[in-house]
Amino acid sequence: MDKNIISDLDNFPEEDKQRMSTMADQLQIRDSLRMYNSLVEKCFKECVNTFYRKSMTKQEETCVLRCAQKYLRLSMQVGLRFSDLNQGSSTTDK
Amino acid sequence: MASNISPSAFDKEQIFGMAEKEMEYRVELFNKMTQTCFNKCVDNRYKESELNMGENSCIDRCVSKYWHVTNLIGQLLGSGKPAM
Numbered sequence: 001m002d003k004n005i006i007s008d009l010d011n012f013p014e015e016d017k018q019r020m021s022t023m024a025d026q027l028q029i030r031d032s033l034r035m036y037n038s039l040v041e042k043c044f045k046e047c048v049n050t051f052y053r054k055s056m057t058k059q060e061e062t063c064v065l066r067c068a069q070k071y072l073r074l075s076m077q078v079g080l081r082f083s084d085l086n087q088g089s090s091t092t093d094k
Numbered sequence: 095m096a097s098n099i100s101p102s103a104f105d106k107e108q109i110f111g112m113a114e115k116e117m118e119y120r121v122e123l124f125n126k127m128t129q130t131c132f133n134k135c136v137d138n139r140y141k142e143s144e145l146n147m148g149e150n151s152c153i154d155r156c157v158s159k160y161w162h163v164t165n166l167i168g169q170l171l172g173s174g175k176p177a178m
Binding site for chain 2: 016019020023024027031034035038042046047062063065066067069070071073074075077078079081082085
């Protein structure tokens, strides 16, 4: 968030801080649900390709779990790098 | 806006609107970056659930380049120059 907005917030009464906090919470809930949906779609597309039976095979199930776990780990790592970039610290090339 | 003076109702609404849009933009940017880097960096055979060394290196570089591209295009659009 811009420093201007943050400094303006300091002058706000408590109810406005509450409003900002509510807005952020709602955004987080929406984002979590969106991530859940896109993760299901992504891993289903990657891992489920045959439809001889309606039940999942062990291989499909394992694939889905690995797909999801990799995504969550990647998301965490991107989050760390994203924070670095937002704070303007220079990243050394690897 | 002067400090120690409560902002007017109109200013408050503008600030809240701007703050909300900025939050949404950052979340969207993060999501797009994550999805893009997942598609480019992760081996889709899913042999294990951990990210391997190659994937980890790729992710770091992918984020850095994605950020760079975001800035490049932002500057291009912001400069008002028409696209070639």
